[in-house]
Amino acid sequence: MLPKLRSAVVCLTASLSIASGQTFRRLGTCPELGCVLPPDQQEFLPGQQFDIRFEVHAPKNGSEAFNNGVADEKFTATIAKGGGRPKSIADFFKLKEPTLETWTFSWHEDLFAQEAKTPSIVNVASKIYRRVALYEPGEYTVTLNYYSGKKTTAQWTVRPLATKKKAKNVVFFIGDGMTTNMITAARLLAHKTVNGKYQSLLALDKFPVVGHQMSHSIDTFITDSANSASALYSGHKSTVNAMGVYADSSPDPFDDPKVETIVELLKRIWGSAWGAVSTAFLADATPIALTGHSRSRYTYGALIDQALNGVSNYSWTKMDGPDVYFGGGAEQFLPGSGSYQGKDYYAEFAKKGYSISLNNTALSAASNRDKALGVFCRSNFPVWLDRNIFKENLDKLNNDPSGAKGSAKDLPGLKEMTLKAIDVLHTRGGQQGFFLMSEAASIDKQMHALDYDRALGDLLELDDTIRATIEKLKQLRILDDTLIVVSADHGHGFDVFGSADTKYLNAKEDDRDKRNAVGVYENSGLSQYVVAQPGVSYNTGPNFPLNWDPRYVIAAGMGANPDHREAYGVDKTGPRSPAATIVNGSSDYYVNPKDKPNGFVVNGTLPTDQSQGVHSLTDVPVYALGPCQDAFGGTYNNIDVFYKIADCLGLGHGTNKTEDRGK
Amino acid sequence: MLPKLRSAVVCLTASLSIASGQTFRRLGTCPELGCVLPPDQQEFLPGQQFDIRFEVHAPKNGSEAFNNGVADEKFTATIAKGGGRPKSIADFFKLKEPTLETWTFSWHEDLFAQEAKTPSIVNVASKIYRRVALYEPGEYTVTLNYYSGKKTTAQWTVRPLATKKKAKNVVFFIGDGMTTNMITAARLLAHKTVNGKYQSLLALDKFPVVGHQMSHSIDTFITDSANSASALYSGHKSTVNAMGVYADSSPDPFDDPKVETIVELLKRIWGSAWGAVSTAFLADATPIALTGHSRSRYTYGALIDQALNGVSNYSWTKMDGPDVYFGGGAEQFLPGSGSYQGKDYYAEFAKKGYSISLNNTALSAASNRDKALGVFCRSNFPVWLDRNIFKENLDKLNNDPSGAKGSAKDLPGLKEMTLKAIDVLHTRGGQQGFFLMSEAASIDKQMHALDYDRALGDLLELDDTIRATIEKLKQLRILDDTLIVVSADHGHGFDVFGSADTKYLNAKEDDRDKRNAVGVYENSGLSQYVVAQPGVSYNTGPNFPLNWDPRYVIAAGMGANPDHREAYGVDKTGPRSPAATIVNGSSDYYVNPKDKPNGFVVNGTLPTDQSQGVHSLTDVPVYALGPCQDAFGGTYNNIDVFYKIADCLGLGHGTNKTEDRGK
Incomplete structure (x- = not known):
């Protein structure tokens, strides 16, 4: 699941006391009322370009209320290399002094404040110095002076020079x-x-x-x-x-x-x-x-x-x-x-000389000399399992990258x-x-x-x-x-903790009885996914399971769940949707009655507005x-x-x- | 939890069809009716000593029933190096032919058979060749011939020689x-x-x-x-x-x-x-x-x-x-x-010249020249958290290693x-x-x-x-x-997936409301365990948390659970016992009503006879x-x-x- 889009008044997470590691923060990188961005402890490649922003916060209300909500607009900032003499940011980087900016944002100090709808309001004065770089390796100290006597410092490290190319190419798989x-x-x-x-x-x-x-x-x-x-x-x-x-x-x-x-x-x-x-x-x-x-x-x-x-x-x-730019998201x-x-980005890319491929056949045929754009579907790709094993699920999709109705055909794989x-x-x-x-x-x-x-x-x-x-x-x-x-x-x-006998699980009515289908330790057995079954061929060659739907499947799970059912084994009709809302428009998620109807119920450990698992x-x-x-x-x-x-x-x-x- | 002790008739896990990777097996390393132990694919250090057992199985009933349950006692076995001429095991290793052994064991073919109490019975004929070694690196083929024509082979690999000591000492932490x-x-x-x-x-x-x-x-x-x-x-x-x-x-x-x-x-x-x-x-x-x-x-x-x-x-x-032998388990x-x-093993060790230490003071004073036994408690050590932070929990224990009543005092740490x-x-x-x-x-x-x-x-x-x-x-x-x-x-x-506001969780009555105490992604915040709290000192120095009991704690869990409650945060009164039986003598586990009474209920994913989590x-x-x-x-x-x-x-x-x- 994608974390939710936040409102335009950006800062949402913040703090109970100024100097610690809380869940709710005014601005995560800024425990004090003066902020240096990039903040303390940041590192840089020599010559890497970046911008520097300073903010001075004046909380109007809440536990941090300060200076009647008036942000100091007279703040100054310096940078010093090693133990050297600090110079103003503008002097050091030979830039004109930027214009002062001001704005207001709000946040909640904790869940109680969020529930009570009592936001804390913060007025901000800020400047940003754009497109600078540090070329000399070593330590730098950036200091923001504000409210006549307050100081926020940031220690920056520029890494050693690396001018020699040791690899011609890099392929980075994620x-x-x-x-x-x-x-x-x-x-x-x-x-x-x-x-x-x-x-x-x-x-x-x-x-x-x-x-x-x-x-x-x-x-x-x-x-x-x-x-x-x-x-x-x-x-x-x-x-x-x-x-x-x-x-x-x-x-x-x-x-x-x-x-x-x-x-x-x-x-x-x-x-x-x-x-x-x-x-x-x-x-x-x-x-x-x-x-x-x-x-x-x-x-x-x-x-x-x-x-x-x-x-x-x-x-x-x-x-x-x-x-090269190949993926989904038409x-x-x-x-x-x-x-x-509202522009046509197929056309925008074409204008810059890109070949445009909307299916695997076009992709193979595209010139290796031209820049290449390949957009093969709307949204994300259907997964490998649906592209290769349960192909009938593809037909249900409305994801043709050309904008036509119907499903994307002739998709390439990764x-x-x-x-x-x-x-x-x-x-x-x-x-x-x-x-x-x-x-x-x-x-x-x-x-x-x-x-x-x-x-x-x-x-x-x-x-x-x-x-x-x-x-x-x-x-x-x-x-x-x-x-x-x-x-x-x-x-x-995620982890696997045993195997499950799907035949036994499906034969039982009671949720507690269903759980007894799980075999742990000596009863986990060996993988049945690699056992050929007469009459079953998935045509997926080596390096993939011979059988995606054996009787004994892996029993797996994770600690972070919405309400859902577990039945283990593959869903042949398409990707799972474990939780669902009961009331239209609500964001309160319960077991999806359509998902794994033969399974046993596992109530969730996540906030009830989460429809899916989360990162760890x-x-x-x-x-x-x-x-x-x-x-x-x-x-x-x-x-x-x-x-x-x-x-x-x-x-x-x-x-x-x-x-x-x-x- | 320790996997359960099995009955003397050992084999309990077995198979539906002979040649595959099932959860239930007659003997895990022996998919055929003839067994070579060590089985196929095993590797050996040159000169490493081992025994070789052959078994011939005659299933009396069940899906594998064979030869009216009469095991072939006339089986023969050979070993060949590389593509060389096979020799009988006795000849190759210059051993006398061992005596034939016979026994019977039983297993269940699946959960349905286990539930119906319909075991499959297997008669066995066996020989074991004791204390042999292979000195020459390379491939060996061991062949068991039985039932006039059946063959089970095992391919063994002896690893390359390694005669040079490259490290004087090895410390292996687990x-x-x-x-x-x-x-x-x-x-x-x-x-x-x-x-x-x-x-x-x-x-x-x-x-x-x-x-x-x-x-x-x-x-x-x-x-x-x-x-x-x-x-x-x-x-x-x-x-x-x-x-x-x-x-x-x-x-x-x-x-x-x-x-x-x-x-x-x-x-x-x-x-x-x-x-x-x-x-x-x-x-x-x-x-x-x-x-x-x-x-x-x-x-x-x-x-x-x-x-x-x-x-x-x-x-x-x-x-x-x-x-050196230091641990618990008096x-x-x-x-x-x-x-x-029934012997006194303190005395047995002492007879062989060991110093015996039953507490940390004795341990420090023990000679470095003598063999050293240190047994510091009955059962396992209390954990670091109870030994160092919640020390009052130690007094509740009856684990004095001398056999006296009361708790072990003056425990060393790892x-x-x-x-x-x-x-x-x-x-x-x-x-x-x-x-x-x-x-x-x-x-x-x-x-x-x-x-x-x-x-x-x-x-x-x-x-x-x-x-x-x-x-x-x-x-x-x-x-x-x-x-x-x-x-x-x-x-x-196990994994951590966010933080939990224990104050909010404890303030809520409803289980679903309690779950909303969990903060994910941007609401996970930073670790509060490293934030010093005025007036709180755990005296545990660097490299341990400054505060074990902050308001915002990690929200963590795993996919394999018995029924239990989650409230996050440390249990100050001693280790958790998440699930309990309701009926005395039963092995059917439910939420332990005494564990985390302020928490929300999470029903389990494990068989209901499991009181704890399992390995993954x-x-x-x-x-x-x-x-x-x-x-x-x-x-x-x-x-x-x-x-x-x-x-x-x-x-x-x-x-x-x-x-x-x-x-």
Whole structure:
């Protein structure tokens, strides 16, 4: 499920006392009344462009009420390198002093205040210094002086220079929401053990280096996919629903202080080719965060325009569009309410010389020399299981990418899109190489829906794509020049805890009796998904289950659930919808009476306005193969994935002479 | 929770059709009617001693009924190296032909048969060849010929020689049940972030190499702690509840075919010192599997005798007892029903020259030159949280290790035991070095009880012990000679998915309203466990939470639950007991009315005879530091942990000249 879109008065989470780690906060990155964005403890690649915003808050009421709600407009700010002399921000960066801005926002101090509808109102005075960069590695201290004597400081670190390109190409696979637990379960479904020894393995199992990365966001310990993708792509964590910016408290989602992303850097510095492939709609968080700079991930149309034309409201790194862009989400391309300013983005991309593919046949036929746009359906891709096994479910959809009624036909899979992307990027990147991000989006989307089979099917599709990609890079003789990184943006608290005898479960009437169908420990047995059944063929070849619908299935679940039923086993008629509202228009969710009617009821652990499962805390795995692979061992923050890739691509430069190559 | 003890007629899990991966099986490692143990696909360290059993099954009734229930007693068996000429087992190993054995066992084909009490009966003819070894690396084929024409073959692999010792010492930490998810949660509780950057880290976070190991057992995908420990210690997977043996179908739990363990090998080949430290009772699976050879982990007294005196019913590698043995479980040492043959094992150990410590003061004072036994309580150790924060809970216990009434006083922690163990082992091992296994047992035990705070407290104690161990090894100037490996034996499906406002939860009456106390995504906020609260001091120093009982706590859970209530936040009065029976003597579990009475009800997903959570499937992390550390990157089977350590210790020898050094 996507976290909910917030009202234009942006700040919603805030605090009980100023200096601690509460659930509700005035502004997550700003425990004091003065805010520096980027805040304390942030790190930068040398030469990476960013904006700096200062805010001074004057809470009018509530536990933090101050100065009668009058924000200090006379604040000043300085920056000092190491122990050096502080200079004003304008002097240091040789900028004109920006105009003062003011606005008001509101938040609730806790659930009681929210329930009582007693918001706290905050007046703000602010300035933003746009498009700066720090070229010299080391420590910097930024100080905001306000209310005659108050001080907020931020310690910033500029990472070491990294000017040498160690890998020509990078392929970055993201299994959205993918955890080690899910990888283990996918292996169990698709690969057979004989007396405890797997007879074949996942492609992931053969990666030489494994690491763990921490997915939390800048101001909360559970992330969404926008700010976690942004951290992976920019080295800067952000706030839930934001990408490519540090979220400020202003109402405009497009005025927040930006940070340059990996593809902006790569294009500017080396002129390499880059592409994004996803089974989500292209404006979804993971693909769009490569180019997006917005406080709100829900500004879909505008974000697609940013991908093609770059940031247009401020001077920023030039963006001439991706070399490859393959995914779903025709809504943002068809002219209409979903597209930016109602324009036809198929036409806008075509104007810039893109080939446009709306199905797999066109995709295969597209030139490898032209920039390539492929939009294969509206919304997200149907999942692998429906595309390959329960194909009749596709016919029920109304997702033709051309805007015609009816279902998208002749869809490529993640593998077809990724291999074609490599062909185009290899051709277009030439000596400058390429960067490709390829996302298996519905691991996450189906875990949200508690549809474990569909999630694991898409995980296996990702694994199969990785296997084919390695093979493809070998054929192109560029495997040794290519760093392959596979990771996730966050997790879900999923695990398998036994098997379930679906025959027994279905034969029992009582909910408690049904639960006795579950076998744990010695009764978990072995995977029946890998046992061929006479007369049953799924035609899915090796590396996928031989049987998706055995009598004994995995019993799996997670701690975070809406009210729902469990019956285990695959839903043949389409993805699950575990919870439903009873009253029309209500956001109070109960067991969906149509979902798993043979199952037993499990009442939820989540707030009753949640219709699905939610993201979880766990560190997620990182797999690496190729140049720089050893850098990815051990445990680190998600932003470090960016710095490791940026280091391998030689993107950290100490002068601005490489700037704006793309212009 | 410990999987339940099975009846003497051992085999309970079995199959619907002969050749597949079912939940119920006649004998998990034996899908055909002829069984070779060790079965197909097994691997061996060169020179590692083991037994070979053959069984021929004659099912009397049920779907597999054969030969009127008459087992073929004229079976023959051969072994061939590579493509070589097969020799009879007796000839190949230069053994006398063993006596034929026969027995009968029963099993149920599925839940319906179990419910109807219609067992399938199997008659067995068997032979066992004891104490053999394969010295030459390569492939071997073992063939069992039976029923005039039936054949069961087993392909065995002997791993490459490993004769060179690359590490003088190995310290192997096991966090029982510990997953990456739990490590992430423990970090959140004990270490503070500022704007997304941790200001301090776990000791584990600083390990240079991370890997993943698969924990499944030989015949089921969910393991218990006996056979998973055994896999880590011997390179041979086994069956739930078994250790140091391949489980056969005979009624005697001590006649199953054995495999030599790491400490048996190490003592025999190099004469090094070894020790085990655990916060469990010493006869519990993880510590006892270092020396135990039994089909049943529940033969506690006999297993302690095996640890001290070695295998006594058959000729086997000599075992003169560990150099260090620190843990709980006085029941197996005090003379009485819990000890082997009712003997006083304090006296038995003392007779062999052990110092005996029953509290922390005695432990510190014990000589580093003598073998050391330390038994500090009956049953398992109270957890870190009760030993250090809620100490009043200790007084309620009746666990004095001397057998006196009342509670154990002056308990050491895992850190004190481990550091003392290193002192003794370093002294006693001398030039031959040492092997130490140190287990944080109650990560698992408290996860079973859904007591997340207590589990994470013990995980933090493990992390603190690792930190102190590295420091200690540095001081002794042996850090560079010591391989440190940290891993787990299996997981639990735990994760954190948000925060909970305990004040709001407690203020609400209705279960659905209480759930709205949970904050997800942007409402998860930051950890309040690291926020100092005026007037509150837990005196637990850095690397542990400053506040165990904040208003906003983690909301966590798992998919596998008995009926229970959730209220989140720590239970100050002692470990949780989430489910209870209503009818005395019944094994039908419901919400425990005494547990979390302010919480909301979550009905379970497990069979109703389960009182606690269960183990899960997930691969578990491996952390390595020191000589051979790079071998531990990537993804592998749990048995590979043994082979990697054995390789680093030079335990794979091509001749038997090193045999029985210990005798």
